[in-house]
Amino acid sequence: MVFKYFSILLLVFFTVLVILPVYLMVKVSLSPPEDIMVQRPGFLIRNVTFRHWKDVFKSGRLWQPLKKSIIVATTTALLALLISIPGAYVISHLSRTLRYSMILSLFFTRMFPEVGIALPIAVNFIKWGLFDTNLGLTMAHLIRVLPVTAWILIGTYRTIPSDLEDAAQVDGCGRLGVLKHVVLPLALPGISVALIFSWLMSWDEFTYALYLCLREKTMPLQVYYYISRGDWFLTASYATIITIPVIFVTYILQKYLRSGYLAGAVKG
Amino acid sequence: MSFRKLKKSWLEILLITPLLIYILGFTLAPVIYAVYMSFQDKFTLHFPTLVNYKYIFTHFQFKEAFFNTCFVAGVGITLELTIGLLVALILYRNFKGRGIFRAIMLLPLGVPTVVAATNMRYIFDTSGYLNSFLLKLGVVEHAVDWAGGGIKTLMTIVVADMWKVTPLVMLILLAGLETIPEQLYEAARIDGAGAWKRFKHITLPLLKPAITMALVIRGIDIFRIFDLPLILVGRHTRVLSTYAYFEYYDYANPYTSSAGATILMVMILLTIIAYLKMTGTKEVQY
Numbered sequence: 378m379v380f381k382y383f384s385i386l387l388l389v390f391f392t393v394l395v396i397l398p399v400y401l402m403v404k405v406s407l408s409p410p411e412d413i414m415v416q417r418p419g420f421l422i423r424n425v426t427f428r429h430w431k432d433v434f435k436s437g438r439l440w441q442p443l444k445k446s447i448i449v450a451t452t453t454a455l456l457a458l459l460i461s462i463p464g465a466y467v468i469s470h471l472s473r474t475l476r477y478s479m480i481l482s483l484f485f486t487r488m489f490p491e492v493g494i495a496l497p498i499a500v501n502f503i504k505w506g507l508f509d510t511n512l513g514l515t516m517a518h519l520i521r522v523l524p525v526t527a528w529i530l531i532g533t534y535r536t537i538p539s540d541l542e543d544a545a546q547v548d549g550c551g552r553l554g555v556l557k558h559v560v561l562p563l564a565l566p567g568i569s570v571a572l573i574f575s576w577l578m579s580w581d582e583f584t585y586a587l588y589l590c591l592r593e594k595t596m597p598l599q600v601y602y603y604i605s606r607g608d609w610f611l612t613a614s615y616a617t618i619i620t621i622p623v624i625f626v627t628y629i630l631q632k633y634l635r636s637g638y639l640a641g642a643v644k645g
Numbered sequence: 646m647s648f649r650k651l652k653k654s655w656l657e658i659l660l661i662t663p664l665l666i667y668i669l670g671f672t673l674a675p676v677i678y679a680v681y682m683s684f685q686d687k688f689t690l691h692f693p694t695l696v697n698y699k700y701i702f703t704h705f706q707f708k709e710a711f712f713n714t715c716f717v718a719g720v721g722i723t724l725e726l727t728i729g730l731l732v733a734l735i736l737y738r739n740f741k742g743r744g745i746f747r748a749i750m751l752l753p754l755g756v757p758t759v760v761a762a763t764n765m766r767y768i769f770d771t772s773g774y775l776n777s778f779l780l781k782l783g784v785v786e787h788a789v790d791w792a793g794g795g796i797k798t799l800m801t802i803v804v805a806d807m808w809k810v811t812p813l814v815m816l817i818l819l820a821g822l823e824t825i826p827e828q829l830y831e832a833a834r835i836d837g838a839g840a841w842k843r844f845k846h847i848t849l850p851l852l853k854p855a856i857t858m859a860l861v862i863r864g865i866d867i868f869r870i871f872d873l874p875l876i877l878v879g880r881h882t883r884v885l886s887t888y889a890y891f892e893y894y895d896y897a898n899p900y901t902s903s904a905g906a907t908i909l910m911v912m913i914l915l916t917i918i919a920y921l922k923m924t925g926t927k928e929v930q931y
Contacts, residue, residue, distance in 0.1 A: 380840075384735045391732055392749050398764035398808060399756065401774055405767055416788070417777040464664030467657045484861075486672040488913045489679070490869045492889045493906025496899055497678040498671075520671050527664060552656055581757040583872045587890075597759040597872075604763060604876055613767075616760040627755030628748065 406613035429610040446596040453518040453579040457526045465530035483524040495588040509591045517585040526571040533567025573630045683903035697904040710888035718867045721803045729814030737822045762876035765805040798882045814859045821855025868913045885909040
């Protein structure tokens with residue numbers, strides 16, 4: 378009994394810790410400077426002002442980064458699926474050892490620090506004219522997105538019983554036909570998870586954007602720009618704006634996320 | 646027959662080619678190029694030379710960054726795993742409102758890292774909310790300068806990282822807990838095993854694959870941690886990633902920057918190998 382109450386108490390404590398930073402961000406974005414820029418700022422919202430939000434909308438620094446981030450994230454997500462749907466299908470049908478080594482090598486690439494990969498890429502993209510372009514940034518984002526989408530899709534394909542594929546082949550379906558008519562419809566939930574995941578990963582991405590963008594910034598870069606200028610209020614409003622769609626999307630995602638997608642790739 | 650087999654694999658090769666080209670061309674190639682650059686002389690472009698490594702090994706900021714990375718990774722991963730497991734164990738039980746708590750716990754997953762770092766600045770600023778809280782409680786008499794350097798600054802990075810990724814660790818461990826069959830616990834209960842014994846002899850061993858996965862995924866990422874320290878503490882307290890960044894950004898020296906990145910990769914590799922050697926790869930089956 379004591380244990381039970383203790384664990385509920387602990388849970389409430391962690392919940393508060395999780396919510397607090399986000400709450401403070403929203404609070405700062407809505408408070409007049411007099412309430413925040415003091416020695417001991419209070420924790421409750423006393424006065425509400427929409428001044429900082431209006432400033433962000435009027436600053437001319439919202440629509441261009443928003444457009445860029447949406448374009449890059451959407452292209453990245455679609456390209457990631459286009460490349461990893463067929464690739465992961467093949468990997469999921471390999472023998473256990475081969476499959477393992479493929480998955481391992483997918484993640485081996487993650488061992489090198491992103492600052493190390495971003496540097497040669499920036500150097501080469503300047504030569505190729507891809508520096509500071511949406512296409513260049515999309516290509517860089519695929520580097521971090523592809524292993525994850527491939528991993529999710531391998532797990533998804535593994536949850537589809539192979540009897541179904543065999544039956545379809547017996548019924549005269551070609552290899553591509555099986556993929557199109559049997560596997561893809563059944564893998565649709567996993568594919569949507571991969572799609573949303575890759576979109577989010579590109580939307581949040583900071584390191585490659587920092588190395589590859591100069592004139593046109595993405596949303597996370599713009600937040601960094603506001604922080605470097607030291608303006609608490611514009612940063613808070615801007616940060617809130619880029620967070621809202623993401624929290625929304627994440628909740629849709631976690632509803633569809635089943636543990637099978639994550640575990641399937643490495644099991645049996 | 647062999648012709649059909651060949652035809653079959655041709656299709657498969659065709660399907661997997663784009664993925665392989667991308668992985669080889671856009672990840673492996675830059676990695677090799679970066680390692681190559683780290684052995685190249687800045688002025689003569691002579692290869693191979695150890696001049697970049699000699700330079701960073703005498704650089705006191707590199708030594709600091711090396712220590713900081715080890716500290717953040719070691720303390721961070723330990724705390725994240727402990728708390729992640731604790732929360733997963735609580736959320737694993739069935740109780741009213743479990744869904745709501747679970748949903749709230751996942752909130753940080755939806756917050757961009759840059760935003761998480763911003764929020765932490767509001768908390769750890771000299772006239773920020775943590776100091777305000779401590780002063781009101783009377784724990785400290787004067788505002789603490791959290792970004793001033795030393796262990797307390799490193800702890801702010803750890804706390805920021807914990808806030809952002811413990812939910813992911815929890816999610817992986819929760820998925821692992823759900824695969825443990827309920828009957829095992831019942832059988833152990835009938836045999837008279839207490840809560841601690843059940844945890845030690847059933848939960849922990851069967852959770853090992855999930856723990857390993859969380860450790861490998863998180864372990865790699867926490868070594869490479871970049872945006873959080875860059876935004877939270879910037880130039881003053883560096884980890885290896887931000888060290889490599891500033892070598893390029895401040896001194897326009899891609900060669901020493903690459904050397905820093907290469908050393909970081911070697912550290913990550915060694916840690917993973919050491920972990921796998923230590924724990925072995927055998928799985929427990931009941």
